[in-house]
Amino acid sequence: MGLWKQVGRFFAGGAVHTVALEEVQRMLVEADFGVAATNDTVERLSRADTVDQASLERIVALQLGAAAAPLARAPEPPTVILIFGVNGTGKTTSVAKLAKRLQTEGRSVLLAAADTFRAGATEQLKVWADRLGAPFVGASQRGDPAAVAFDAVEAATTRGIDAVLVDTAGRLHTDERLREELKKVVRVVGKRRSGAPHESLLVLDATVGQNAVRQAQAFAAAVPLTGLVITKLDGTAKGGSVVALRRAVPVPIRFLGTGETLEDLEAFDPVKFAHRLVSE
Numbered sequence: 001m002g003l004w005k006q007v008g009r010f011f012a013g014g015a016v017h018t019v020a021l022e023e024v025q026r027m028l029v030e031a032d033f034g035v036a037a038t039n040d041t042v043e044r045l046s047r048a049d050t051v052d053q054a055s056l057e058r059i060v061a062l063q064l065g066a067a068a069a070p071l072a073r074a075p076e077p078p079t080v081i082l083i084f085g086v087n088g089t090g091k092t093t094s095v096a097k098l099a100k101r102l103q104t105e106g107r108s109v110l111l112a113a114a115d116t117f118r119a120g121a122t123e124q125l126k127v128w129a130d131r132l133g134a135p136f137v138g139a140s141q142r143g144d145p146a147a148v149a150f151d152a153v154e155a156a157t158t159r160g161i162d163a164v165l166v167d168t169a170g171r172l173h174t175d176e177r178l179r180e181e182l183k184k185v186v187r188v189v190g191k192r193r194s195g196a197p198h199e200s201l202l203v204l205d206a207t208v209g210q211n212a213v214r215q216a217q218a219f220a221a222a223v224p225l226t227g228l229v230i231t232k233l234d235g236t237a238k239g240g241s242v243v244a245l246r247r248a249v250p251v252p253i254r255f256l257g258t259g260e261t262l263e264d265l266e267a268f269d270p271v272k273f274a275h276r277l278v279s280e
């Protein structure tokens with residue numbers, strides 16, 4: 001991402017000039033920071049006596065909120081974790097990565113395919129479940145996503161499994177039917193298990209820039225979210241969308257997806273991310 005490589009030359013000697021700030025502003029917008037984070041960053045830079053790489057990192061980190069909290073743990077198993085997002089953002093892959101992470105922490109997981117919309121979605125999650133050696137619940141045919149989620153919570157309760165990860169269908173965030181469907185999933189798991197869902201994570205693709213901000217706002221208005229998972233950060237030079245997202249929705253960033261394998265998931269760390277964005 002290496003923002004300093006682009007903007008550092010405008011602060012040669014550390015001095016802050018108006019011309020430099022205008023150039024920096026343009027580059028931040030270019031890097032998907034969005035208007036609010038761009039203006040805030042430029043404001044802070046303009047007030048600094050001198051600007052160097054470390055100070056820019058600090059200014060960016062300040063806007064990224066706190067480090068990620070660990071995944072919630074219900075007082076009695078199972079902990080229910082719902083995964084939302086538009087098509088192709090990396091929901092199913094993130095479910096598998098989160099399952100792997102929980103298993104590594106010694107927690108048992110069950111995967112539920114509540115994406116009954118897209119042909120092949122159930123099979124795709126089943127492949128991950130088999131690879132992880134995790135039990136799996138899906139609908140045999142085009143079923144009701146809420147019913148799948150309900151059955152999954154039921155199965156995990158009976159079997160004493162620690163966590164249920166529910167993969168849902170991806171459709172456009174503007175789709176009214178999808179929003180109703182997701183609300184129903186939330187309602188139904190809450191009925192089966194008081195306090196559930198314990199986590200509702202929204203998966204966003206970092207490569208789509210400001211569009212991810214609009215998706216986050218639409219989902220946050222439809223269902224109560226507990227965190228964001230931002231994927232495909234390996235595939236973009238513009239990680240600024242992470243800063244923009246943090247500004248746009250009052251939902252903490254929990255994990256970053258950095259590739260296609262099970263290991264490519266990081267707990268979000270603002271200082272580390274600011275370093276990557278500015279200096280690498």
Ligand SMILES: Nc1nc2c(ncn2[C@@H]2O[C@H](COP(=O)(O)OP(=O)(O)OP(=O)(O)O)[C@@H](O)[C@H]2O)c(=O)[nH]1
Nearest residue numbers: 087088089090091092093170231232257258259260
């Ligand atoms: N480079 C990269 N690719 C990713 C990442 N996460 C997911 N992908 C890829 O993105 C594509 C879509 O991932 P899925 O997990 O199927 O996305 P989805 O949101 O479940 O898609 P739908 O179910 O169709 O809505 C796949 O090719 C994944 O391998 C990531 O962090 N980095």
Ligand SMILES: [Mg+2]
Nearest residue numbers: 091092115121
């Ligand atoms: Mg999927």
